[in-house]
Amino acid sequence: MKMDLGVNRALLNPRFDGYKLSTPHPSFSLHSIHVHQPLQPVLESKSYALTAAKFAFNNLVSIGSSLVAFIDSSWHLVLVSLQSESVVGTLGLPQPPLPAAELPPSLLLVRSSDNPYLQEQNHLVIVGDGCGSIFVIDVPVTAPADTRIVARYNHHQPAVVSDALCIPKEQSLGHSTLHLTIYSLAVANDTTSASTAVQFQGTQLAFQLSALDSPTLALTPDKATAMWSSSTHPVLAHLSPDASTLTLAACAPIHALCTPSPPPPPPPSAAAPEPATCTVFRSDKYAWWWHQSHSDVTIHISLTSPASKHAIQSTISATHISLKLVHTALTIFSHAPLWAPVWPDDSLWTLEDNGATLTLHLEKRDHGTRWPQLLLHDTPGAQVLETVDASEQAAHVEQLGKYTASEPIDQEPAPAPAAPVTMNDPLEDIDLLADQSRTHVSLLSLDAGACQLLATHALGAYLCPVMSFGGPGMCVKSDVDGLLYTAAANRASLGHSGTAHAFAYVQASKRDRRISVATRGWAAVVDVSGGVYLYVFGREREGKAPQYVVESGVGNEGDDVVGVVAVDGVGSGLGKLVVLVGRRVVCVDVDKLVDGQFM
DSSP states (O other), X not given: OOOOOOXXXXXXXXXXXXXXXXXXXXXXOOEEEEOOOBOOOOOOOOOHHHHHHHHTOOOOEEETTTEEEEEBTTSEEEEEETTTTEEEEEEEOOOOXXXXXXXXXXXXXXXXXXXXXXXXXXXXXXXXXXXXXXXXXXXXXXXXXXXXXXXXXXXSSOEEEEEEEEEEETTEEEEEEEEEEEEEEEEOOSOOOSSSSOEEEEEEEEEEEOOTTSOOEEOOOSEEEEEEEESSOEEEEEEOTTSSEEEEEESSOXXXXXXXXXXXXXXXXTTOOOOTTOSOEEOSSEEEEEEEOSSEEEEEEEESSOOOGGGEEEEEOSSEEEEEEGGGTEEEEEEEEBSSOEEEEEEEEEEEGGGTEEEEEEEESSTTOOOSOSBOTTSXXXXXXXXXXXXXXXXXXXXXXXXXXXXXXXXXXXXXXXSOOGGGOOOOHHHHTTTOOOEEEEEEEEETTEEEEEEEEEXXXXXXXXXXXXXXXXXXXXXXXXXXXXXXXXXXXXXXXXXXXXXXXXHHHOTTEEEEXXXXXXXXXXXXXXXEEEEESSOOBTTXXXXXXXXXXXXXXXXXXXXXXXXXXXXXXOOEEEEEETTEEEEEEHHHHHTTTOO
8 A cells, every 4th residue: 555645736836926024904803811830841861862752741632622621730631712711620630649740631532433423512631641641521511610521541661642543433422433543662771872862662553432421431441453663753643534554654664563674675776766855866877966946957867888879769748758778788777757747848958078978958837936845755766855056055045035124025034032032932843843854654553452664654754733624644855845745534554735935934034933833824833921923814915825823922031822722613714823831821813813805
């Protein structure tokens, strides 16, 4: 089985020209709700991977379109209504044993196999204390004060829940199968090594869930299957609707635990490409590299045996290239798919240096488009990076500066403070994984309690989670853009569902960022004091999209943003962004924020 993680070019805007600061509508106002002090993960470990796993903790979850929940510092599940702007329910949880667990707590909503939620009025929430205790909590939306624990499972070691799925039997919620995808700490030591100090291992658990009106249950798994291992924690886990496959993503390679050791790889062939960090594709008979301009892509091919123009067979179509040397039966490109369309009639090849250098000149169909790579994925040479002249690279970086303007485009930026406050720039998950340039996506199968690795694929660097699509998702880097890969509630694998133009660049430019999140219509970066940088997609005018800066006004010294969640809007609405910072839940109504700007 092969995963289809290709790019949907209909979701790309080649004429995107950056963001411009926009002013909120006069009727816009920020809603702030006072709450108890939220729980924050304790950062005591010196291990690189463990600290990254703790920073991945997001202490906020959306329950339907009207409630959000978080865990406070005294281990109560707190329910907050976005409609009444008040705390509408609390539930005390057994506090975990001390000292604090090595892994962060878990807080997530249980998905259903036939619709995004179990019932219209009842939802299940999973809470894990990071020490091994996992609680199943029933939340009645119409009576949140009646929230209660309905089941508890005690794992033999600290574990984090990364996905939860409930499969009703015969449309009866009282007799259902609950599947939990958890990961535990397998190996740890006190060194500061980035990749060898920690090993995470994932397990798939299946429970028979009894009626929700029964007394609290002590769950015993009907099946526990060891699934995977990785040196980094998962950034996405998604169980298929029938619980037969698991799609997993992490910032390091993923290995199946239940499969026999794979056979040794064959020796590399002469024409095998170099690693993804190379800028030249080499073989024993030729080498090629490429670069681009505003309107063209140029491929330089160096031949060990000079060729004549009569020996060259070249075919250039709108989406593919083929190149063969007849006299040596050497095929350089065999119907290779290009990253983006070209104009065949304006593309050509030239032979130089007495036949030792062959050059392909391709005319871009969309001038101004920046190609992150020459060929599509899974094609030999697809990961060869562009060879960029230093002067061109400097000009390109300067041009990208407009993508992250926190001031209006035609206004001089504010001067930098004389003494920057370094304490407002804590480490975070994206910082700790900055040297992980790829996101590894794997598809694992469950068959009679055994795990099998079906397919694996590498995408760009992980940027942030994607919310409000009906299923888990992630935003990964593609050049300066962010590609949104999501899994719908009724789909097993991921798909390219949207594009956050220039978001990889604007996220990296924010010095005090804390948590980022993306949806189908916008993406946001929340800084350490609760300030929000919000970028809206699909509302470009003359190539520029709106950027909003919203100051929450509730972040104090010592406060930290510990939760960010996107709440679905009504119909085609953009929904809300909810931030948990200090002792406040701050709600940003994105629809009202942009209302009246592009009518």
